[in-house]
Amino acid sequence: MNELHRKIRDEFLPVVTSPGQYIGGEFNQVRKDVSDDGVTVALGFPDTYAIGMSHLGLAILYTAVNQMEDVVAERVYCPWLDAGEVMRDKNITLFSWESRTPIREFDILGITLQHELAYTNVLYMLDLAGITFRADQRHEDEPLVIGGGPVADSCEPVADFFDLVVLGDGEDALPAVIEAYRVLKKNKATRREMLIQLARQFPFVYVPQFYQCDYNDDGTLAYFEPTIEGLSRCIQRAQVMDLDNATFPTAPLLANTESTHDRIAIEVMRGCPQRCAFCHAGHTRGKLRSRSINKIVELAWQSYLNTGHDTVSLLSLSTSDYPDLAELVKRLYHQFENCRVGISLPSLRVDKQLRDVPGQVSGTRREGLTLAVEAASGRMRRAIGKKVTDEDLIATMRTAYEAGWQKVKLYYMVGFPGETQEDIMGILHLTETISRLRREVASQPATVNAAVSWLVPKPHTPFGWIPQQSPDYFLEAKRELIHAKRQLKGVSINLKFHHTDGSMLEAVFARGDRRLSKVLETAYRMGAKFDSWHECFDFNRYMEAFKTNGIDPAFYASRQRGEQEILPWDHLDGGNKEHLYHRYMRIMKMLQE
Amino acid sequence: MKMKNTKQNNSTNAGMKLALWFSIQGDLRFLSHRDTMRLWQRVISRTRLPVKFSQGFNPHMKLSLPLPRSVGMAAQCELLLVDLETPIELDTLSQIVPPQLPDGMRYIQAASVPMKVSSLPQWARYHFILAESTPTEPIQQIIDAFHQSTTCPVQRSARGRHLERTLELKDHITHMTLQDNIIECQVNINTTATPRIDEILQKLTLTTPRPIAGVERVAVKYHKITLPG
Incomplete structure (x- = not known):
């Protein structure tokens, strides 16, 4: 046992809260030894163990990389605040969950970028690992820090911290990069030589330090171009076309402690046919691909045998768009009939197909039905491309109540362009209607949880040009909804609201450029981390960091962009910019009519 | 199956x-x-x-x-x-x-x-493993003092309440010895109150500085259930 192992056992685990999350050794864990020429990869998740263990993407990459010969992937998560303090006090470096190897000793550290408020956690992990923050200042013996994940296509605020970023689907792309890395390592290529070679070899690899930009007097981008010959001006997205044959973890790790989604997760579809105007994922995941029913049932069954989970969750951006959802649910129901395994369908969109589903989904648990309505008024839903009618919604809910469902969760958004007072108050009216609807089949109204979030205009979407509404606008909407809800009698409605300051910061970093890396670093030095956790988030800290660096957050959050403006994500393959702008114009026209 | x-x-x-x-x-x-x-x-x-x-x-x-x-x-x-x-x-x-x-x-x-068997535990035996290089003499003195004393009360206050109750360790600890860097301690368990291990270690001043490297439960006696063989 080396000194680090001893310190973790004697000085770390006995004093941190919920030590079970740091011990590793989970059932289905992979332990491998590699040769000197092999490649060691640490897959990092910039949030807690409980959230990271629920993340299907990381599980897929863990499986894909560990399937490679002479390559090992281990995991690392963000230690919670108390654990981070202990690590600093006791001089314990960030370690991998499997072998407790210092992260700094790995060849590659891969970090998934899930959302903008996790950016400071990237710095937190690098800091605890003793890895230099800025990629162009890293030493030869430090790991290659690779980024990827959902917001990699708008990663400019954190671009300086990554040696390279892989765009798009990772299960084939990351192993390909690792394989190329292995050859370069064997040939004793320098860090710079490796990065040049990888950027040239793969169209989906973005090496930020090989691109430079400058700014106009008004703060907008003047140009953005590669500094190395042979590099593309636009990075393409890697795509896995055949989901049936794509790598999938049928023996996923079983979390030692309770995780956010303690269940089997099967991705039934990738991409989204809806293209709702606000949705970043819908516009950036590429062509719609689905898994066959046979494959889904096979994967779910294998995963059940290897884990013993009691719920199968069907994941996709819009599960109700699965070509034959009713048949899939029926097949799964029959497969798991005597196993006390429930079927869970998150991300449901309300349409005619969905009407049949609630009655079929049953099992050990009939949890609440979750529906993404987004906008309460039909006018706004039509404008943003949300193909949901009130009739479909009412019919679906009636079916659900008849099938025994008692709870429903509805997602709404406030802050759309052209939004009226009527649109906002419609949230409460629609929620009330849905709650009272249950009285038609039962004695009590349904309990409805309405989660209201504030629109964050996202890059690569038709709303990429619009300003975000001000925090005051959101607070006023919140006040009015709460006030109106107090007048209601005889219904069970819970309104929940997102944090307005957090949404504003999201808007800043979602459409930010490289100048924001200084803000992130300053905010981190001032103590910012776990910013998506209410108990950790401190908006004033960020405001101070903006001020220190002479940056106005309103420039990023609440500024209307021009049609010809070079956007900080133009070089990262998303959608067709011209098409998106035309759609934006069409939406505005619809809302003005 | x-x-x-x-x-x-x-x-x-x-x-x-x-x-x-x-x-x-x-x-x-x-x-x-x-x-x-x-x-x-x-x-x-x-x-x-x-x-x-x-x-x-x-x-x-x-x-x-x-x-x-x-x-x-x-x-x-x-x-x-x-x-x-x-x-x-x-x-x-x-x-x-x-x-x-x-x-x-x-x-x-x-x-x-049996389906309706009582699973109430009667007693549990623990090993408190001393950290490396912990001198055993002071530990032995603590154990001797415990055996010689007529009372060894522990105050317990319920979280969030002002009520305080007293547990008498002498009533619960039926056996405590030191051998080969291990303190063996047997604790009676009853349904009303049983001292926790951290309470025992604290009362016996075995927590600061940390002379105990680990705690292991080595045996438990249940009313009606016994390990075969």
């Missing part, structure tokens, strides 16, 4: 109660009681044992760990009780359970016990 045809001792047609002993060592000892329960639920599910479920809207497996274990405590012989729908061949458990256990957990043995 092969079902047993003949009626077994202590089992009825309504099912069977399984008493399963296991050890938990290494870093796995840092799992909480709740996490250990969840771990066993998954293990039972993977083994496809015909476990009983509770009735109701949200059915759950009928299994229990009668004596919860503190986070960080290793254990040589923990008891898990599982209600089964139908009797099974006990011999098969040694084949099907061990492959489903994570590193640090070991299957020891299983037995069939």
